[in-house]
Amino acid sequence: ILNVEQSPQSLHVQEGDSTNFTCSFPSSNFYALHWYRWETAKSPEALFVMTLNGDEKKKGRISATLNTKEGYSYLYIKGSQPEDSATYLCAPRRADKLIFGTGTRLQVFP
Amino acid sequence: NAGVTQTPKFQVLKTGQSMTLQCAQDMNHNSMYWYRQDPGMGLRLIYYSASEGTTDKGEVPNGYNVSRLNKREFSLRLESAAPSQTSVYFCASSWTASNQPQHFGDGTRLSIL
Numbered sequence: 207i208l209n210v211e212q213s214p215q216s217l218h219v220q221e222g223d224s225t226n227f228t229c230s231f232p233s234s235n236f237y238a239l240h241w242y243r244w245e246t247a248k249s250p251e252a253l254f255v256m257t258l259n260g261d262e263k264k265k266g267r268i269s270a271t272l273n274t275k276e277g278y279s280y281l282y283i284k285g286s287q288p289e290d291s292a293t294y295l296c297a298p299r300r301a302d303k304l305i306f307g308t309g310t311r312l313q314v315f316p
Numbered sequence: 317n318a319g320v321t322q323t324p325k326f327q328v329l330k331t332g333q334s335m336t337l338q339c340a341q342d343m344n345h346n347s348m349y350w351y352r353q354d355p356g357m358g359l360r361l362i363y364y365s366a367s368e369g370t371t372d373k374g375e376v377p378n379g380y381n382v383s384r385l386n387k388r389e390f391s392l393r394l395e396s397a398a399p400s401q402t403s404v405y406f407c408a409s410s411w412t413a414s415n416q417p418q419h420f421g422d423g424t425r426l427s428i429l
Binding site: 257305 | 347351356357358359360361364366372374406412414415416417418419420421422423
């Protein structure tokens with residue numbers, strides 16, 4: 207079973223703070239790394255899909271980097287806003303399947 | 317844009333009852349998935365279908381069956397519901413290539429008494 211670890215489990219920040227969290231996964235047989243944003247009472251929405259070592263993706267204030275050799279990805283949020291409050295899930299792809307971590311729950315206080 | 321539609325949204329069953337959760341997507345995706353979400357655990361894959369006519373077991377398939385009825389529809393059946401199957405169930409779909417994201421339905425909250 208692929209062990210996917212996300213840290214921290216939860217994070218509370220003030221509006222305007224920048225923050226980052228980590229996804230660690232075994233680096234063997236790597237296909238792709240997915241990041242999803244999951245707001246309470248909604249369904250997960252895709253943020254990024256990353257496939258290449260050294261890949262960097264950006265969407266507005268959110269960006270992500272990927273290191274496939276050492277098996278980790280970082281997600282950064284610059285100038286957090288209350289609407290960024292959500293659980294952020296990472297999921298490495300192994301063959302046809304995604305293996306989800308338990309997520310980092312972010313709360314941004316005004 | 318409907319995307320992925322799951323029915324029902326909520327259901328309460330008694331132990332031993334059977335039930336089918338329905339999922340349909342209108343994005344012409346090849347692959348479809350069923351997950352369950354439990355407190356403190358990540359989304360866990362129950363079954364998936366890489367293409368019409370094929371289904372495969374995921375991480376937690378026991379107690380479930382699936383049918384890929386056509387390219388649009390992928391149903392999940394509980395033959396004899398157990399309290400351990402109380403969970404939120406999500407259906408998802410995607411293109412097959414590894415760099416394509418999955419699109420999720422709104423979930424079905426299932427309670428088994």
